[in-house]
Amino acid sequence: NTTTSDAERPSRKRRDSFGMLDGGDEDRSSCSTESSEEEPQLAPPTSVSPGLTVIKTNGQVYTYPDGKAGMATCEMCGMIGVRDAFYSKTKRFCSVSCSRSYSSNSKKASILARLQGKPPTKKAKVLQKQPLMTKLAAYAQHQASQQSSTKKNLSVEAFDWGRYLGDGDVAGAPVSCFKHVPMGKSWGDISEGVRVEVPNTDCSLPIKVYWIAGVIKLAGFKALLRYEGFDGDSARDFWLNLCIPDIHPVGWCAAGGKPLVPPQTILHRFTNWKSFLIKRLTGSKTLPPDFTLKVQESMQFPFKKQMRVEVVDKTHLCRTRVALVEQVIGGRLRLVYEECEDGTDDFWCHMYSPLIHSIGWSRSIGHRFKRSDVSKKMDGQMDAPGQLFAKVREVDQTGSWFQDGMxxxxxxxxxxxxxxxxxxxxxxxxxxxxxxxxxxxxxxxxxxxxxxxxxxxxxxxxxxxxxxxxxxxxxxxxxxxxxxxxxxxxxxxxxxxxxxxxxxVPNHGFRPGMKLEAVDLMEPRLVCVATVTRVIHRLLRIHFDGWEDEYDQWVDCESPDLYPVGWCQLTGYQLQPPAVGTGCRDLQGAASKQRKKSQQYKGQKKNVLQMFLRYSSDVLQIxxxxxxxxxxxxxxxxxxxxxxxxxxxxxxxxxxxxxxxxxxxxxxxx
Structure with a gap:
């Protein structure tokens, strides 16, 4: 019985130590259903639902991982099965017929369930029938609450660093240059040649499969990867952020029961992929086993919402004001000045910025301070602990020291x-x-x-x-x-x-031509695509790609306003792409930004530039x-x-x- 043999064949498949689906020893040209002599030594067959198809490719059979961790429930018929075998990318239905039979009203309700609830699990139930108007009203409310975050996510993905970096001929500043970013102090083990397990996009299977790739080049958090087996062929090279959840050390698939499937383009090159991997991976390096955990831990930041700090007054640079932490993204703080009632009078800076201090700092050093009309702290507010702020070196002010007028x-x-x-x-x-x-x-x-x-x-x-x-x-x-x-x-x-x-002068590692993501300190809410153009000891000149040189900024090599390539994607911060033209600077509606010197900590001082432009060429020659x-x-x-x-x-x-x-x-x- 052909149907019976097809259903039983998956039970004879095993995953080897690499997590690959072990079928390399079978005769690819044969579809015989005769039992193998080794069959008694294999694991007992697992039952396969008629709705879950058995996948074949080039005569090699790929089965699904055992266990219940990957189970899902069909939203049409309620059947429970292996999630990866379900129909469509969303894995909501067990078959095409269930997907097509799903009514439009139920479909709207399912959208609500997926937005507000958790992904399907082994305990998932068929959606309970509720009044349609109730579902749609809740769905509309959810859409309104998520509108801002949706726009942010779309903007984050708007710029493709991969296409910008090309084939790796453009260098990106290493993550180790940025001690203040996630993984900045523990990036030393990541280098070219490291092998990782990543999703296999060169595959026609309806389930998510993986394959091993090697790091060809690094640019910040981004890595140019090449699937094992392509050797010197760079046609399928691709850029990925090494800190995203889809990147795993070699051996992760074997430990988690995930399928390792060679890319379809090179599937014909080898008949025994297991032997190929053993030979290729012997002596190579991979990510530390706790790499994902380290990334998650490094993404935790001590500043919390409603903490009170002292920050420079952007309208009067000579004084500070009290502000409240309103938002924390990747260590960057959105601070709202305490007297602002509508939350629009804000200021962005990094938590290690020299512009913010603990409450009482201004009084302790004799700095000017704008007192707030708010007499007492509101419920939930607290002064940020002093140990959270960047420390400065202690100096001896006795003897020869700075004097007024120097x-x-x-x-x-x-x-x-x-x-x-x-x-x-x-x-x-x-x-x-x-x-x-x-x-x-x-x-x-x-x-x-x-x-x-x-x-x-x-x-x-x-x-x-x-x-x-x-x-x-x-x-x-x-x-x-x-x-x-x-x-x-x-x-x-x-x-x-x-x-x-x-x-x-620290050994910072920056070189001219390196790409990075940098804060426009004239408009500190913006993080832009930028390039290091000059390196003078510890001083860097940062050029914003697509803009005139007059917008360049001098920044210290240890500035917390510099970030490696891929930082915005990792943290969910909005990245400003290079300007298409050179006439205006804003890509997000900041075209009104004036670069004039004023009391406000925004805008460029154009009058100085105009003064220089008025000088004739003969003066420049002088x-x-x-x-x-x-x-x-x-x-x-x-x-x-x-x-x-x-x-x-x-x-x-x-x-x-x-x-x-x-x-x-x-x-x-x-």
Whole structure:
């Protein structure tokens, strides 16, 4: 009886140590139903429902995993069977006839059940009959509540990193460069050549099957994978995020009873795939067995909704305000200022950002603070514990220390593409400084910005010249080209001593050309596709793909606002794709974003750019002609902070530097 033999044949199939469906030893050309001599040693046959078909391909029979973990219930007839054998991708029906017989009214009710309930399990029942209007009303309410999250999910998937990265000729910054992201401190075991088990998309079977693939190239969380058996053929290579649930270490299929099926394109290449895998996988590496658990643990963040923090006031940078944590996504916090009733006055930053602090921080260091009209905390609110915030290095402020009026160079917080001439306006406690940008300060000091003395965003006088970075002179300064020596004399000021600045340069691993995902700090709710264009010690210049260079931003290598490729997909954050054109920056309705310098922590300072554009080409040529003179003055007194392509610089004798009249500005300690 052919039907009987087909039903019994699955019971003679076994999975080997790889989880493969063991049929390689059978005669592929034979459909004989004679019993094998080894049949008494096999597991007893399992009953197969007539509604569950037995799948054959190239004479090799594939059966379904035993056990009840993968069971499902048909929503039409109520039959219980193996979930993977059910009809359609949704696995809601046992056969085509049940699917077609399902009425339109019941179909709407089933949509509600699947949206509000759990996936079918072995205890699933046939849907109970309820009034249609009740179901539709609940369904409409559910749709309304899920509208925002649905839009977010669609946006997350809108940009395809795989097509953007191509065949791997574009490099992505390694995950190990980002210590603040999930798996950032435990990514060392992941490298090219690692084998994993992934879904087999090159297969015509109606069930979800897997196959082993090797990592060809890594770009952040993304890996370019190639199925085993394709060898040097890259036609079927594909990109996947290694931290998604569908990625497993080799052996996962065998342990869980999942089918390993070779890709259809290369199915004819080998007759014994088991021997092929044994030979190919011997000595290779795979993911740690607890890799998925580590990913899940690293996705847990200590900040919770309704925690109270102090954060910079985006309308007055010189002060802080109390804000409440409203949302946590991948470690990024959406903070709503405490006095905002409708929740629209918000601010985005990472939980390790230097812009947020524990309650009471401003008072402890003498920082300006806007008191809230809210007299007491509401129910459910709590002050975020101090240990949750990023720690700064302790400094000794005795002896030689920063003084009010000292000059330095600093990244302009309102125009992050520029490093400007700046002044220490006020010295606070615990090593904090209030910095003002020369020529651009408000009369009341409301645009002063707080930097810690160890901040990588402030530099000694001469840093830009030594490292061939354009230094933005004070607005309205006419004695161009700018020379620190002349400026210090004109302003009767001194440069901050070089030894007070942070000279640590970690082995960060960033290289020019690397792709990543970066926060647009002018609009901090946006995370965009970006590229590292320059690396100067620990300072990175980030370019937003598709936009003009004027939107570039200087960022520290350890900034919590930088993320590896695939971070947005992993955390569910919205990723802004590269701009199609170069005329406007916003892809999500932020076309109204103005890059002007204002009291608000948004928008670019275009007036500085326009000032430079007004200079004629001959003035720029003067800059170029005089650059060598300025360079020689500062290079002669430097032992560090040199351009990567330059030769080692000699150290001048302290006090004999001819370029600066004040010894405190000498760059010898560098």
């Amino acid at each position: 000059k330095l160079e600093a990244i302009d917080p309102l125009n992050l593409s520029a490093i400007c001439v700046a002044t220490v306006r006020k010295v606070l406690a615990d090593g904090y400084l209030m910095i003002g940008i020369d020529g651009s300060e408000a009369a009341d000091g409301s645009d002063w910005f707080c930097y810690h003395s160890t901040s990588p965003s402030i530099f000694p006088a001469g840093f830009c010249e030594i490292n061939r970075i354009e230094l933005t002179p004070p607005r309205g300064y006419v004695n161009l080209p700018f020379r620190w020596f002349d400026y210090l004399k004109e302003t009767r000021s001194v440069a901050a001593p070089v030894q007070l600045f942070n000279k640590d 800059f170029l002609r005089c650059s060598s003179d300025v360079s020689q003055r500062f290079l002669s007194c430097s032992s560090g902070w040199s351009h990567p392509d330059s030769k080692p610089l000699s150290i001048c004798q302290r006090g004999s530097c001819p370029s600066l009249s004040d010894q405190s500005a000498c760059l010898a300690p560098w």
